[in-house]
Amino acid sequence: MFNLINTMTMLSMICFMMLIMNFLLMKKKKNRNKSSPFECGFDPFSSIRLPFSLRFYLICILFLIFDVEISILMPFILTFKYLNKFYWMMLFIFFIFILLVGLYYEWSEGSLEWSF
Template identity: 55%
Template sequence: MMSTLIMSLVIVMISLIVMLLASILSKKSIVDREKSSPFECGFDPKSSSRMPFSLRFFLITIIFLIFDVEIALILPMILIIETSNIMIWSLTSIIFIMILIIGLYHEWNQGMLNWSD
């Protein structure tokens, strides 16, 4: 018991020392405006170097990723139908799919699925 406690303390101390060294060594001492500005062959930039990003596109992407992960969770349910209790499997599947449908309805109700306003 005592050796586990000592080993845990050693691991925590080593982790804290590494994090402290990383934060000290990664600091930039001088921030230069010219070095942080975009480079265009020595001339001043004609326009902003950052392109505007559509927040609507980001939200649609997040919704796609969420439903993509949910599909990855649904697919193994087909494989375990033979080895599990059919009543528990049905109840679990119905609850999971109902949560997905309620989430989809909420996103649709909030207007997140409309690409253009």
């Protein structure tokens, strides 16, 4: 118990000293290059406040949905030998059916068209 308290006290003192050293040794001089946005060493080409593309957002959401689908399918496939084959197949078909219905909905809505 006593060693734990000594260790925690020592760690907190070290953290506090590092915080003080950070404030004492940091550069306080502002620089134009340091405060400007970084775009591969070039000046920014346009304003930051451009309108956001909703189609780009929908494509990103679609990618995330199918990325999560892969994350769900991998453990699902690994449980094949532990579950009843009929129930496993019905669950798998149901899962793929839900994904296909979602894909059809995205397609019919026009979110998959790449022409902007």
